[in-house]
Amino acid sequence: MPLSIRPITGAMTLIAATVSCATHANMGTIGNTYGLFPQDVATTQALSMFNQEVSATYYNPARLVKDGRGELSTGLLQAEAQLKADGPDRSGDLLSRTPTASVLLGLKTDLSKLTTFDHPMYLGVVLGVENYGFSLLEFQSETSEGGQFLEYDRQPLFVSVGGGTELFRGVSGGLSARATLNNNAALSTTTDLAGNTQYESLNVQAEPALSFTLSNTFDLGEMFCPYYDCAITGLELAVAYQQRSYSRTKVSATTVIPGLIPASDPLNFTIKTYDSFQPTTITAGAQYDKGSLRIGGTMEYQEWSTLEDQFSSDTIKDQAGAEFEDILIPRLGAEYRLGESLSLLAGFSYRPTALKSTETLDVNLFDTDRYIFGLGLSAKVGKKMFLAHPIQIDLAYQRQELVDRDFTITNSRPGTANNIEVTTGGSVDVFSGSLSLKF
Numbered sequence: 001m002p003l004s005i006r007p008i009t010g011a012m013t014l015i016a017a018t019v020s021c022a023t024h025a026n027m028g029t030i031g032n033t034y035g036l037f038p039q040d041v042a043t044t045q046a047l048s049m050f051n052q053e054v055s056a057t058y059y060n061p062a063r064l065v066k067d068g069r070g071e072l073s074t075g076l077l078q079a080e081a082q083l084k085a086d087g088p089d090r091s092g093d094l095l096s097r098t099p100t101a102s103v104l105l106g107l108k109t110d111l112s113k114l115t116t117f118d119h120p121m122y123l124g125v126v127l128g129v130e131n132y133g134f135s136l137l138e139f140q141s142e143t144s145e146g147g148q149f150l151e152y153d154r155q156p157l158f159v160s161v162g163g164g165t166e167l168f169r170g171v172s173g174g175l176s177a178r179a180t181l182n183n184n185a186a187l188s189t190t191t192d193l194a195g196n197t198q199y200e201s202l203n204v205q206a207e208p209a210l211s212f213t214l215s216n217t218f219d220l221g222e223m224f225c226p227y228y229d230c231a232i233t234g235l236e237l238a239v240a241y242q243q244r245s246y247s248r249t250k251v252s253a254t255t256v257i258p259g260l261i262p263a264s265d266p267l268n269f270t271i272k273t274y275d276s277f278q279p280t281t282i283t284a285g286a287q288y289d290k291g292s293l294r295i296g297g298t299m300e301y302q303e304w305s306t307l308e309d310q311f312s313s314d315t316i317k318d319q320a321g322a323e324f325e326d327i328l329i330p331r332l333g334a335e336y337r338l339g340e341s342l343s344l345l346a347g348f349s350y351r352p353t354a355l356k357s358t359e360t361l362d363v364n365l366f367d368t369d370r371y372i373f374g375l376g377l378s379a380k381v382g383k384k385m386f387l388a389h390p391i392q393i394d395l396a397y398q399r400q401e402l403v404d405r406d407f408t409i410t411n412s413r414p415g416t417a418n419n420i421e422v423t424t425g426g427s428v429d430v431f432s433g434s435l436s437l438k439f
Contacts, residue, residue: 029158029278030077030102031058032302033151034430035374036126037075037104038396041432042376043347046333047296049238049285050217053436054106057124059283060240061162061174062217064108064122069389073106075434081152083402085366087409087422090146095366095424098152104128104434111163119165124176126160141249141273141316143362145416147409150355150367152428157181158276162213170223176213180247180276181206188254188266211245211278234289242281244306246274273317274310279303279354285331292337300329304354319412320360327352333374341390345376359408366424368405374398389438398430 035041036055040048048059052066054073079100086093107125112118142148162176184207189200221233250272256263280303287296304324311317333347348371355367376396383390402425409420 029276030079030100030128031158032278032281034077034079034398035396035432036077036128037073037106037434038376038394038432039345039378041077041398041430042345042374042394042396043296043333043335044331044349044372044374044398046285046298046331046347046349047287047294047335047345049215049240049283049298050236050287050294050296054108054124054126056164056174057106057108057126057162057176058160058178058213060215060217060238061124061164061176061213062172062215062240063238064124064162064164064174065120065166065172066217068110068120070110070439071106071108071436072439073104073434073436075104075106075394075432077102077104077430077432079152079428079430081149081426081428083149083152083366083424083426085147085407085422085424087420089417089420090422095147095149095426100130100152102128102130106436121163121165123163124161128158130157141275141314143316144364145409145411145413147364147366147407147422147424149424150365164215168223169226170219170221172217172219174213174215174217177210178213178245179208179210180245182209182247183249185249185251186253187251188256190256190258190263192258193260209245209248211243213240213242215240234294235286236289237286238284240281240283242278242283244278244280244303246277246310248272248274271315273314277307277310279306279326293334295332295334297330297332300331302327302329302354307354317363320363320365321357322360322363322365323356324354325356327354335378341380343378345374345378345396347374348372353405358406359410361410362412364407364409364411366405366407368424369403371401371403372398373401387437392436392438394432394434394436396430396432398428398432400428400430402426402428 035045036058040055054071056063081098083095084093085095105127109123111121111123160176160178164172164174166172184205186203189197191197216239218237220235252270255267261267282301283298285298303326305326307324311322329351331349335343335345337343352369353367378394380390380392404423404425406423411418
């Protein structure tokens with residue numbers, strides 16, 4: 001029977017070589033781990049609910065109505081996570097130094113000119129690709145003898161499309177859809193005892209999976225005192241509901257080995273795994289904008305407990321028995337305008353860990369609480385000349401400090417380290433820049 005391992009391994013290698021669809025195993029996305037564009041990164045997403053830039057498509061599409069101009073933006077996000085795990089069986093505490101580089105494109109425009117209605121209806125589109133566009137659908141999902149962090153890896157291709165319009169005076173509504181991919185592959189092959197395959201049949205499909213964001217923004221000053229300034233002028237409230245999303249890869253294989261596994265009773269096996277999980281999220285926030293200074297904050301509820309269902313049906317991670325809990329994330333941010341063309345931004349967030357388990361058999365997941373700090377600069381440069389509006393350049397830096405937490409490494413494979421206590425932690429540095437043209 002050991003002779004059959006080689007042809008089966010050959011079939012699995014063929015599957016892996018053919019179905020390279022997704023990203024390194026990662027239960028997070030740049031949109032909720034770091035922020036999309038620099039203003040989101042700098043304020044640690046505290047002001048993202050009140051962002052009038054194109055990234056509002058992702059966080060709060062109702063806010064697209066705040067600026068009537070169109071927008072074309074391109075951005076780059078570069079993050080490097082130094083993740084640590086210190087234990088008695090390790091020569092050093094550095095577990096991995098994981099870089100990620102995402103290119104972002106955004107477009108916002110008023111669609112009312114396409115209709116006979118005189119009511120503005122704004123469309124926003126945000127697209128993100130990994131590794132400067134060279135790693136659109138790369139995938140790796142695995143168990144780990146030494147441990148692996150739940151987040152901080154590459155982000156697969158994603159597209160978010162949404163729209164917003166004013167419903168009543170001071171009240172706007174928005175809806176957006178985020179598209180991820182579900183990949184399915186079916187392989188049948190005949191192999192010999194040397195691992196050579198023949199009569200192969202392979203069918204690969206990738207189908208989009210949509211998740212939706214529904215949001216509302218309430219400008220209290222515009223609602224109750226639109227023609228004069230009062231105490232609530234500049235005060236806005238917002239609420240958004242984001243549906244959970246994830247990417248899934250499923251591989252079904254059938255193998256025949258003449259003389260060992262007949263065609264009448266072939267060897268069947270299926271691998272199914274999930275990636276880039278974003279939990280159902282409900283966010284409520286407020287901002288107060290008084291000329292040179294605007295401050296704001298949000299409270300974000302994330303329903304991570306549903307990830308347990310995904311893990312139970314994940315053939316790579318199902319034995320882990322991982323338990324997750326729902327979390328609340330407070331965020332605070334501010335923008336100080338030094339003039340019409342220059343602004344400084346800052347933010348702070350505290351994100352508790354959603355991973356309850358300190359032991360996850362064979363998978364050995366790590367995740368800790370983190371403190372997040374951000375700083376940024378937004379500038380409008382260049383004379384108008386042939387452009388209707390100056391070019392906007394945004395820069396941001398974010399630092400995430402991971403709180404130390406103890407875990408136990410557990411492995412079922414004979415000869416591997418087992419029941420080893422490790423202390424995890426680390427830090428993440430994020431740099432982001434973008435250029436925007438208004439029209």
